[in-house]
Amino acid sequence: MAYTPVHIICSPRPQVGKTLLARLLSEFLLLKNGNVVAFDINLKEPSLLEYLPRVTETADVIDTYGKMQLMDRLIVNDSVAKVIDLGYHAFDEFFKMIEEIGFIKEAARRGIAPIVLFMADTDRTSARGHETLRAQIPSNVLITVDNEHVVRGELPDAMGRGQVLAIPALPPFLKTYIDRLNFSFTDYLRHEKDSSTELHQWIRRNYISIRDLEMQLTLQR
Secondary structure, three states, rough: OOOEEEEEEOOOOOOOOHHHHHHHHHHHHHHHOOOOOEEOOOOOOOOHOOOOOOOEEEOOOOOOHHHHHHHHHHHHOOOOOOEEEEEEEHHHHHHHHHHHOOOHHHHHHHOOEEEEEEEOOOHHHHHHHHHHHHHOOOOOOEEEEEOOOOOOOOOHHHHHHOEEEOOOOOOHHHHHOOOOOOOHHHHHHHEEEOOOOHHHHHHHHHHHHHHHHHHHHHHHH
């Protein structure tokens, strides 16, 4: 890996599937690369730390010390992919911080490849958050995530113009199943002999979508 990807999964709204995507992405990177470092910046939402404690650290952007600790970890080109599960409470402060320190330009200079994955929704708060990111983040870095469990229909026009990663909706009983703290997407693929099950197909489809996105972003660099 010639660069170190830093995936920032974010939304100014709670309950949009952010931690679910962080789990999928972290498990995919573990399967693909053998390692990953995840950062959990959450208060009341489901915690990535609870799902993947072996690869996840807590972080915060409440004060200067917390910000410095986090950025020191993100700006290192060590070829270990990073995943940030950014809680909605920290959305404004996090992106204000990276704009003030010039993180995007500094990352490029050091061989770091930031990827901002914005969880779409149809409300005004999400629209404003997406507009803020479009003004701040290069278009080849900003990915809109269409979680069909949240956005039931077409994406808002502004969010559908750029790169989009789609996450298909699951039936409620399967969503309850994967929400268990001891559930692993990769373990399910390995141990479920029937590859035609809906959950097996859903996990494979998401892993393939993430793989294709990674390949696309690699070609752009």
